[in-house]
Amino acid sequence: MTTRIDRRFAALKQEGRAALVTFVTAGDPDYETSLKIITGLPKAGADVIEIGMPFTDPMADGPAIQAAGLRALAAGQTMKKTLKLIKEFRKADQDTPIVLMGYYNPIYVYGVPKFLKDAKAAGADGFIIVDLPPEEDGEFCIPALEAGMNFIRLATPTTDDHRAPTVFRNTSGFVYYVSVLGITGTKAPDLKSVKANVNRLRKHTPLPICVGFGVKSAEQARAIAKDADGVVVGSALVSAVEKSLTKAGKPTSKTAKAVHALVAEIAQGVRS
Amino acid sequence: MNVKTPNSFRTGPDENGLFGIYGGRFVAETLMPLILELEQAYKDAKADRSFQAELDDFLEHYVGRPSPLYFAERMTEHLGGAKIYFKRDELNHTGAHKINNVMGQILLARRMGKKRIIAETGAGQHGVATATACARFGLECIVYMGEVDMERQKPNVFRMKLLGAKVVPAKSGSRTLKDALNEALRDWVANVEDTFYCIGTVAGPHPYPEMVRDFQSVIGRETKEQMLKREGRLPDSLVAAIGGGSNAMGLFHPFLDDKEVEIIGVEAAGLGLRTKTKHAASIAGGRPGVLHGNRTYLLMDDDGQIIEGHSISAGLDYPGIGPEHAWLHDMKRVEYVSATDKEALEAFQLCCRLEGIIPALEPSHALAHVMKIAPQRPKDHLMVMNMCGRGDKDIFTVAEILGAKL
Numbered sequence: 301m302t303t304r305i306d307r308r309f310a311a312l313k314q315e316g317r318a319a320l321v322t323f324v325t326a327g328d329p330d331y332e333t334s335l336k337i338i339t340g341l342p343k344a345g346a347d348v349i350e351i352g353m354p355f356t357d358p359m360a361d362g363p364a365i366q367a368a369g370l371r372a373l374a375a376g377q378t379m380k381k382t383l384k385l386i387k388e389f390r391k392a393d394q395d396t397p398i399v400l401m402g403y404y405n406p407i408y409v410y411g412v413p414k415f416l417k418d419a420k421a422a423g424a425d426g427f428i429i430v431d432l433p434p435e436e437d438g439e440f441c442i443p444a445l446e447a448g449m450n451f452i453r454l455a456t457p458t459t460d461d462h463r464a465p466t467v468f469r470n471t472s473g474f475v476y477y478v479s480v481l482g483i484t485g486t487k488a489p490d491l492k493s494v495k496a497n498v499n500r501l502r503k504h505t506p507l508p509i510c511v512g513f514g515v516k517s518a519e520q521a522r523a524i525a526k527d528a529d530g531v532v533v534g535s536a537l538v539s540a541v542e543k544s545l546t547k548a549g550k551p552t553s554k555t556a557k558a559v560h561a562l563v564a565e566i567a568q569g570v571r572s
Numbered sequence: 573m574n575v576k577t578p579n580s581f582r583t584g585p586d587e588n589g590l591f592g593i594y595g596g597r598f599v600a601e602t603l604m605p606l607i608l609e610l611e612q613a614y615k616d617a618k619a620d621r622s623f624q625a626e627l628d629d630f631l632e633h634y635v636g637r638p639s640p641l642y643f644a645e646r647m648t649e650h651l652g653g654a655k656i657y658f659k660r661d662e663l664n665h666t667g668a669h670k671i672n673n674v675m676g677q678i679l680l681a682r683r684m685g686k687k688r689i690i691a692e693t694g695a696g697q698h699g700v701a702t703a704t705a706c707a708r709f710g711l712e713c714i715v716y717m718g719e720v721d722m723e724r725q726k727p728n729v730f731r732m733k734l735l736g737a738k739v740v741p742a743k744s745g746s747r748t749l750k751d752a753l754n755e756a757l758r759d760w761v762a763n764v765e766d767t768f769y770c771i772g773t774v775a776g777p778h779p780y781p782e783m784v785r786d787f788q789s790v791i792g793r794e795t796k797e798q799m800l801k802r803e804g805r806l807p808d809s810l811v812a813a814i815g816g817g818s819n820a821m822g823l824f825h826p827f828l829d830d831k832e833v834e835i836i837g838v839e840a841a842g843l844g845l846r847t848k849t850k851h852a853a854s855i856a857g858g859r860p861g862v863l864h865g866n867r868t869y870l871l872m873d874d875d876g877q878i879i880e881g882h883s884i885s886a887g888l889d890y891p892g893i894g895p896e897h898a899w900l901h902d903m904k905r906v907e908y909v910s911a912t913d914k915e916a917l918e919a920f921q922l923c924c925r926l927e928g929i930i931p932a933l934e935p936s937h938a939l940a941h942v943m944k945i946a947p948q949r950p951k952d953h954l955m956v957m958n959m960c961g962r963g964d965k966d967i968f969t970v971a972e973i974l975g976a977k978l
Contacts, residue, residue, distance in 0.1 A: 356745060356878045357863060359757045360600040366744050378875045404598060405862045409876030431598040431862065435588065456602040458764055463605055481602060482762030 345567025485535025589778020788822025
């Protein structure tokens with residue numbers, strides 16, 4: 301069975317270019333603006349959309365994404381509203397894959413079977429759940445695969461050749477290679493080690509490998525796109541949201557535009 | 573819940589780090605190899621007699637163990653019921669039970685060749701204990717502490733600095749213990765090569781809940797021996813305060829299979845359980861969820877967002893509880909109750925005047941429950957309360973509430 305994610309990566313392979321994977325937080329800075337941001341992403345150049353499900357305690361994320369999650373929660377974002385956002389997006393776009401990214405607790409509380417059913421119905425394609433390593437596959441990964449959805453796993457510099465088979469065992473869709481040791485958006489990736497690690501991981505998996513954590517510019521994106529199948533940009537977009545807000549944290553007419561402009565710029569890097 | 577009583581309550585966790593459905597390893601992939609390495613290193617150390625001998629030596633000569641089991645005669649007379657004993661872990665070096673666990677973990681870190689130690693702290697007791705052990709062994713020490721807690725526990729912040737530790741404020745979220753834990757985990761993810769994370773309570777990903785429990789179990793083992801020597805039999809009941817639950821687990825664990833011993837954990841009810849959000853009683857007011865590497869009872873809203881706990885005691889206002897406690901609650905082996913800020917404050921004052929012991933606000937919660945139940949028990953009922961910390965660090969908080977100027 302192929303999913304939207306599989307189809308999109310196959311199509312890009314035909315085109316001979318890497319994917320631009322964009323991350324934004326659902327409901328940041330509020331529901332309406334967030335919907336505007338997300339619906340405009342494909343046109344700006346996003347090939348895959350990651351939507352962050354806000355959580356109060358995002359322990360693998362840096363200050364930018366933490367702040368985005370708290371802004372969204374303060375504006376009343378809930379898991380139900382996040383799924384509604386996807387449903388709205390799907391009205392106009394049937395092709396762009398959507399990956400929900402976040403932490404396990406809100407899903408666990410929602411109820412795994414119900415969440416999978418609702419997420420699928422809304423039009424989500426896959427999941428990245430940061431705090432579910434392979435050792436906890438029975439919790440959510442296996443049920444997600446059984447529901448015909450992708451479970452995308454993070455591989456890190458600590459994923460050595462011994463660990464890699466465990467990490468990739470139940471991974472599908474693509475692999476998200478975390479290019480730095482640390483939290484999101486804090487350090488710039490070391491391009492040499494990215495290349496070496498991507499090539500090393502290819503021996504363990506036939507899946508497309510996307511690289512992220514710390515990608516901020518078209519330059520970096522261009523360099524990474526040479527070796528990887530996709531480039532993930534997250535904190536930089538979320539920071540663009542933050543910078544566009546009023547002092548009181550309210551969205552302005554520039555908010556969605558700022559995100560789309562940055563996506564367009566980085567897309568140029570990926571495509572050139 | 574229809575659960576079968578196990579033959580033993582002391583065999584957990586299983587190989588996946590589970591106590592029933594609680595515990596586990598819910599961490600980012602970056603940390604998984606480290607946690608597996610730690611699990612193996614701890615297994616090896618546990619099987620190595622020289623490791624235990626080294627730890628015992630430090631516990632005796634540096635920490636000052638065994639701590640006395642003290643008959644609280646005037647408290648007993650005042651309450652007019654059960655015969656009350658205090659297990660005096662407040663007499664340990666650094667003033668609380670936290671050092672028992674820290675000595676074990678730091679010796680393990682040395683064995684593993686780790687040179688940089690990170691820790692989280694709420695009230696500051698675990699931070700002070702970690703800073704102390706790091707000073708003793710010449711290790712770099714970084715302590716994460718919520719900005720709000722740094723303000724509430726200024727003396728401990730200064731103590732840590734005197735001991736050479738770097739204290740880093742956690743400025744995100746509610747800026748208390750849970751956020752300090754998030755920051756420590758973020759540090760660990762970024763510094764996996766040389767860093768050992770010294771967790772202060774029986775929570776976090778496996779093997780921490782088991783390891784911290786094992787290091788704290790010295791409290792219960794001593795209590796058993798001391799009580800047998802003094803009274804010729806086991807105690808009838810044990811009472812201990814619970815935030816994450818390390819002092820309680822340390823006292824309880826050696827007694828879990830002594831079915832005649834009644835065991836009671838006291839959570840912090842803050843301004844009262846009815847306030848819904850102004851307490852820190854994860855079992856009484858929470859439900860199962862996943863945070864900080866383990867599944868356990870958590871304070872959260874209907875959408876799975878974590879609610880910060882509230883308690884007069886900075887050491888108890890964690891929105892979760894150790895996973896083994898969650899399991900012991902479900903199995904009904906341990907009874908979990910709660911005491912409010914006000915009750916704890918009354919117990920604190922009473923203890924100062926009757927026993928000449930200034931207790932920390934954490935065990936004051938346990939004492940508040942002792943005050944409720946001791947009068948209803950017969951005079952030959954032996955009750956042990958874990959006096960897990962001294963109150964020097966809390967005098968500013970208490971002074972403010974009592975309207976005294978220092």
